Amino acid sequence: MIKKILFLLIFCVFVNAQKIQIMASSFEKNNNLLFLNNNVVVISDNYFAKAKRAIYNEESKVLELFEDVFINSQNANSISDYARVDLANKSTEFKNVFLSDLILELWLKSNHSCYTNNVLKVDNSILSSCEVDNPIWSFKFSSGEYNQESKDLSIKNVIFRIKNIPVFYFPYLRINMDNTRKSGFLTPKIAFKSNEAIFYEQPYFWAISHRQDLEFRPQIRTNRGYGLFFNYRLIDSEYSSFNLSSGFFKERQAYVFKEDLKYDSHFGVNLVYASDKIFNNSQDNQEGLYLNYLYLNDIDYLNLSSFYNKTSDSVVTSRLNYFYYQNNNYYGAYVKYYQDLSKEDQKDTIQELPNIHYHHFLTKFFSTPFLYKADFNSTYYYRQNDYTLNRFNINLPIFFQKSLFNNYLNLLLKEEVELNYNLSSNHKNNDFLSNFTHSASLYTSLYSKYNNYLHNINFAFNLYFKNGHNDTINPFYLVEQNEKLNYYFEFSELLYKNQAKLFKHFLKFYTQDSKLKFIGNEMNIYFNKHFSIFNSTLFNTDEEKIQNFFLQGSYNRKDYSINAGYFFNKKKDILQSNYELDKFLSFGVNYDINLYNSIHANTWYNLKTKKLENYNLGFIHKRRCINFTIDVKESTSSKLTQKGVRSYKERGIYFSFNLYPIGGVKYNFTLQGNKDEYDYDF
Structure with missing residues (x-):
């Protein structure tokens, strides 16, 4: 027995020179072969293994493991009937193996x-x-x-x-x-649409370097046409990034005629650049540059490209913003370019080219209790077919703040000067506006504790008077003029019991032309940790009617939640000089069927049109290895036709699933609501 143990120790030391140790309860040696039996254990720097039997060839450095072979290597485990480990060539062979990756x-x-x-x-x-x-x-x-x-x-x-x-x-x-990031083909998207037949898009991702990549998305719609879209991204420095996307889609003439489209091809380009450092070399100052330029010939470019979400907005805005912040001073320059796709051209579209802004942050006036801040704006309004306008604005408020009655009450006085000068290219719409606003505010926040209850009350009362001078009313903008004493009153309160919220209330009165105009009230009642009711009401005292009203109840448990509400809104349409009435019922529910499955539903019911709007009904299955979602919902997008931009709804079923860690696919089964046509998207 002593000889066997001694030989085993010597063998372990010898093999350890090859960075491996082999141990067993018994062994036999025949020439270059070592037969190990009963509880064979193999230990190295890279793995641990055990088996019932093993054979080691000292000449070829091959280790064979038999029966219930278990190997733990870094973050992976394996169980097999047989394993052959070639120590010289660093290779392993398995039969009937079960491998698991722990990461x-x-x-x-x-x-x-x-x-x-x-x-x-x-x-x-x-x-x-x-x-x-x-x-x-x-x-x-x-x-x-x-x-x-x-x-x-x-x-x-x-x-x-x-x-x-x-x-x-x-x-x-x-x-x-x-x-x-790796170069290669991404998950394709396949669709079967009633008006487009087969849709196929095959994205390809090119990882050019660790700082840049390029994604191509060619697509074909067999009954409609074909297109190519791409997106290029670049991180050019630690402070800045660059993104360029573009594309082109060509329509078939039969589809153009059928849908009465304005254009038979759609193209666009979107350039985005952002930087946190242009001229600034000081850590105490901040600056930023942001450019988002988007040009397209019609709205369908956004809907056809999968780089963008579908939209029904016919106005596209491009921006160029720059700011510089130093101590208490802020400098900014902004440019906005609007493209109204419902128009033939942009000759009468008003552009802001540019807006220059200076702001001085709130600062104490020497050692006095007075505070002040300042704003200066200069905006150039441009349109090709009509006169242009330069607008200059100066705003200078001065504040005085004082605590009264041992900090139980606070007083705030404010004097605000506002000067506007508008210089038009035709000199007929030049005007000068000056406003002086005088205001005084009293506000406080009080707390009181009663046994297990805590009550908080906040109120603010404000008086303000505005007087000034205005030459003319400029069609570029409307200025609110009010030369009468006005006020508003705000009151809010919170009630807690043992740190649990019981009641929240907010009330506001405000006037127009010295007359009480609106009364606004918001209220949350928390009956317990599960059930609560929220109400918001705006009352118009001129009409002696409710302007808008919202009431919603919510009930939340561990495995389900329910909410239902009523919404009423009365808006005055200035262009048509009449009243629009909106009445909706809302309903939402979420229910966890078990640990893995849940359902949800949300909808708005229009009491005016007697139709469901913005509904969503879905099922979610979540596990560690797989999750998928099925939703029935609707969305809105637009097309540019010969008669202008037309919005249409798509209602349908959306299905997506993800296999961990492989990835996932989205499937859409959609129905165009305005045409009653079925679209099946995969």
Whole structure:
């Protein structure tokens, strides 16, 4: 027995020179072969292994492990019937192996596998991240390779299965298993649409370098046309980034005629640049430059490109902003360019080119209790077909603040001077406006505690009087003039019991032309930690009617929540000189069926049109290895036709799923509401 132990120790030391130790309860040696039996344990710097039996060839440095072979290597485990480890060539071969990655939480079953030079090759395998027994999803494939350095998994003859049911076949599939950027094809998007037939988009991502990338998205709509869109991103410095996207789509003439489209091709370009450092070299100062230039020939460019969300807004705004902040001074320059796609051209569209802004932050006036701030704005309004306007504005408020009655009450006095001068190119609409506003405010915040209750009261009372001079009314903008004493009163309160909120209330009175104009009231009542009611009401004293009203009740439990409400709004349309009445009922519910499944529903019911609007009904399934969502909802987008921009609704079913850590796909089954046409998007 002593001889056996001594030989085992000597063997471990010898093999340890090869950075490996082998131990067993018993052994036999025959020439260059060492036969180890009962509780074989292998230890190295890179892995730990154990088996019932083992054979080690001292000449070829090959170790074979038999029966219940377990190997732990870095962040992965394997269980197999047989393993062959070539210590000289650093390769491993398995039979009937089960592999699991502890980081990616993936497992793989294979009849035969071989690991050489950081590449794992497998045959006749099953891959999944779900539970091993009867997984929800799995990939069954004939052969595959996994590169441990590049984290790329390539598999052939792949059958995607839900439970044991084959769902889809892939002749070849390549998956990147880490978060680093790699060049390659992205998940395609396939759609079947009633008015466009088959839609197919195949994105390709090109990782040019660690600072820049380029994504191409060619697409074809068999009954409509074809197009190509791309997006280029660049991080040119630690302070700045650059993004350029563009594209083109060509319509078939039959589709143009059918839909009465204004253009048979759609194109656009979007340039975005942002930087936090242009001229500034001081850490005490801040500056920023932001450019977002968007040009397109019609609104359908945004709806056809999957780089943008669908929109029904026909006005596109481009911006160029720059600011510089130093101590208490702020300097800014802004440019806004508007493109109204409902017009033939932009000759009568008003542009802001540019707006110059200076702001001095609130500053104490020497050692006195007076505070002041200042604003200066200069805006140039331009339109090609009519006169232009330069508008200059100066705003200078001065504040005096004082605490009274041992800080129980606060007094704030403010004198504000506002000067406006408008210089038009035709000199007929020049005008000068001066306003002087005098205001006084009293406000406080009081707390009181009663046993387990805490009550907080806040109120503010403000008086203000504005007087001034205005030459003319300029059509570029309207100035509110009010030369009478006005006031507003604000009151709010909070009630707690043992740190649980019971009641929240906000009340406001404000006037116009010295007369009480509106009364606004908001109130939250928390009956318990589950049930609450919210109400918001605005009362117009001139009409002696409610201007808008909203009432909503919410009930929340651990596994479900319900909310229902009523909304009423009465707006005056100045252009048509009549009143529009909006009345809606709202309803929303979320219910967790169990740990993995939940449903949700939200909708607005228009009491005026007797129709459901903005509804959403969905089901969510969430597990560690898979999650998917099914939603029934509607969205709104636009098309530019010969008669102008036309909005239309798309109602339908949206399905998306994600297989961890593989990725996911989105499927859309949509119905165009205004045409009653079915669209099936995958």
